[in-house]
Amino acid sequence: MASNNSLSGGGLSIRRINYRVILVQxxxxxxxxxxxxxxxxxxxxxxxxxxxxxxxxAITLFSDCLFLFITNVILILSYFGITIQMWLCLIIYIVLSVYTFVTPVTLTAMTLERFVAICMPLRHAKLCSTRSAVHLILIIHGLSSVPCTVFLSLFFASATYTLYSQDRVCSVEMFILYSWQGHLRSAISQFYFLMLCIIIVFCYTQIMKVAKAASGESKKSSWKGLRTVILHAFQLLLCLIQLWCPFIEAAVLQIDQMLFINVRYFNYITFILVPRCLSPLIYGLRDEMFFNALKYYALCGLYKKQVPG
Known part of the structure; x- marks a missing residue:
């Protein structure tokens, strides 16, 4: 979130951390x-x-692109100390809050799709049709909007009207007027990711059973699906650690200002950039059909093994 994206701190000159901002860009x-x-x-x-x-x-790719673009804009605004009105920051926060959850929820949906394909192959075509995918996308965005709706309802009930016209450096802390609001926000997030982890562990267990019992091509497909689930679990773990970053940073801030800036920079690279970029890329390259299409278009049609249809 925006709270993890500011790399600047009080009393720190722009010149000393300029290379970090350039690297992030x-x-x-x-x-x-x-x-x-x-x-x-x-x-x-x-x-x-x-x-x-x-x-x-594709939904994860769209979500990650939007999330990275907006967080990078917030980082730059925070770095240069540029203030914006609260109502505009509120809109930015809503988008970031929703798409913080869209990627992990979508990863869990992808895991369920692999579970159906491997453990319920006869029902896969019916359950995983294009129409079902559209409904699933709506469900994903609906579930991802719940934490934001709850948190902002509490903020609207507590904030004064004049607050919306104030100019401030945009960050998530602006919407936490009382400490209990921050605790509730964290509790909701942890509950979501706990549920997602349980679903992924369940799918992993069931696919492993099928993989051990299968033979031939079915066994190969099952183990490939199992590796995909492991990849989703790894990315989900990184997203989960991101929720712990504010607590770690708050504790470090009490110790040393420079250490706080270094830890925040490390967290942004490791737990925001990496899980939202590396895993989708790996997933795209691991799929043979998608990888062949990538090679075809990257080489401007010179690669002929997989001709797009």
Whole structure:
């Protein structure tokens, strides 16, 4: 969230941390270009946007691109101390809050899709149709909006009207007027990710049972699905650790200002950039059909093994 994205601190000169901001800009730009190329590839082949797992993969790419772009804007505004009105920051916060959850919830949905494909193959075509994918996307965004709705309802009940017209440096702390609001926000987030972890562990266990009992091509497909679930679990773990970062940073801030800035910078790179860029890229490269399409378009059609249809 925005609270994890500010790399500047009181009394610290811009010159001393300028290289860090430049590095973040390079990484964000590179990740956005890669994700946009993956999204372009998704729309270039009919079978991708008519298959649920590819549709869900595209949702994670859209979510990550939007999240990275907005958090990077907040980082730059915070770095230069640029203030904006509270109502505009409120809109930004709503988008960030929703899309903080869209990626992990979508990853869990992708895990469930693999569970159905491997453990319930005869029902996969019916349960994972294109129409079902559209309904699932609406459910994902609905579930992702609940924490934001609860938190902002408490903020609206506590904030005064004049607060919305004030100019401030945008950060999530602006909406935490009382300490119990921050605790409630954290509790809701932890509950969500606990539920997501339980679902992924359940799917992992069931797929492992099928993989051990299968043979031939079925066994190969089951173990591949199992590795996909492990990848989703790893990314979800990084997203979960992101929720603990504010507590760690608050404790470190009481010790040393410079250490706080270093820890916040490390957290942004490790728990915001990495899980939202690395895993979608790996997932796209691990899928043979998607990888062949990527090679085809990257080489401008010179790669002929998988001709888009």
């Amino acid at each position: 390079v990484l964000v730009s590179a990740f956005l270009c890669i994700n946009l190329f993956l999204i372009t590839t998704f729309f270039m082949k009919d079978s991708f946007y008519t298959t649920m797992r590819y549709i869900l993969f």
